Amino acid sequence: MSVTHIRNPIEWSGATLVQMGRSLGTALNALQGEQVHARVAAPAIRKIAVNDLFVALRKGYADFAAYRSDVVVLCLVYVVAGLVIASLTLGQGLLPMLFPLASGFAILGPLFGVGLYEMSKRREQGTKASWTNAFAVTGEEGFTAIVILGALLITIFLVWLAAAYFIFRLTMNPTTAQSAPRFFTAVFTTPSGYALMIIGCGVGFLFALLALCLGIVSFPMLLDNGRIGLENALAASFRAVARNPVPLALWGLIVAGLLLLGTLPFFLGLVVVLPVLGHGTWHLYRRLTG
Numbered sequence: 001m002s003v004t005h006i007r008n009p010i011e012w013s014g015a016t017l018v019q020m021g022r023s024l025g026t027a028l029n030a031l032q033g034e035q036v037h038a039r040v041a042a043p044a045i046r047k048i049a050v051n052d053l054f055v056a057l058r059k060g061y062a063d064f065a066a067y068r069s070d071v072v073v074l075c076l077v078y079v080v081a082g083l084v085i086a087s088l089t090l091g092q093g094l095l096p097m098l099f100p101l102a103s104g105f106a107i108l109g110p111l112f113g114v115g116l117y118e119m120s121k122r123r124e125q126g127t128k129a130s131w132t133n134a135f136a137v138t139g140e141e142g143f144t145a146i147v148i149l150g151a152l153l154i155t156i157f158l159v160w161l162a163a164a165y166f167i168f169r170l171t172m173n174p175t176t177a178q179s180a181p182r183f184f185t186a187v188f189t190t191p192s193g194y195a196l197m198i199i200g201c202g203v204g205f206l207f208a209l210l211a212l213c214l215g216i217v218s219f220p221m222l223l224d225n226g227r228i229g230l231e232n233a234l235a236a237s238f239r240a241v242a243r244n245p246v247p248l249a250l251w252g253l254i255v256a257g258l259l260l261l262g263t264l265p266f267f268l269g270l271v272v273v274l275p276v277l278g279h280g281t282w283h284l285y286r287r288l289t290g
Contacts, residue, residue: 040225044289046290047243048288050250061279061280071275082102082267085102086267089101096165096168096177102263104160108211110153113219115131116134117137117219117282118134141226142226145230145233149214149230149233157207167199170199171199172186208252215237216240216281217233
């Protein structure tokens with residue numbers, strides 16, 4: 001009698017998204033009339049320890065120190081974006097969307113970090129790099145796959161925004177969003193506000209987890225060797241999370257905590273936090289793939 005293997009949620013989600021990646025890649029190649037290059041196997045995924053996370057962060061900080069003036073130029077864009085988001089939400093009656101929009105830094109982080117991965121890669125190779133080299137990714141063999149994967153993350157982010165707004169309407173009186181004092185008082189002092197925070201954070205965690213599974217390995221892997229292909233890179237990313245659930249869950253918490261600190265004051269902390277996390281992700285990829 002045959003035994004049916006019941007896959008866990010990570011395996012099932014990974015298989016589904018890998019198939020989606022394969023379909024997207026095939027469709028894009030067909031539209032562009034491109035020849036599919038010979039694929040190479042993705043490197044094996046190693047089991048890592050919690051200490052590897054801190055090694056990756058130390059190396060990420062070393063890269064930040066080496067490129068300080070260059071990465072500050074790049075990351076000031078995100079500071080400005082954060083300030084614009086805050087201004088729009090406060091000025092247009094969109095207070096409930098302030099946290100969901102700000103949390104986009106966590107969901108879109110793997111995409112934001114691509115230019116920083118390129119700089120870390122060049123420093124690793126002993127090649128001099130500057131902020132302009134962050135745009136060299138457009139010439140990489142895996143750039144098309146990176147664009148597709150980036151579009152997928154953006155779609156996930158937009159779905160999260162819709163879900164966050166639905167949760168607000170489900171738990172709170174919409175009139176509370178008419179003024180900042182009234183909204184924040186309702187959030188932190190009423191049962192409806194507690195429900196909003198608990199449900200919102202829970203659902204937001206699931207979206208952030210999906211983004212982590214998608215991007216923790218795939219973006220740097222495609223940048224490292226585009227011939228691996230989108231489907232193989234996605235599969236490797238999910239394998240990394242499935243094989244290292246505790247260290248990578250802790251990495252997700254570290255990322256979330258540092259990004260929260262980075263929003264203070266007035267998003268200026270992101271000038272340091274984003275490059276350290278971006279460079280650190282490259283080095284974490286190296287430790288995951290040996």
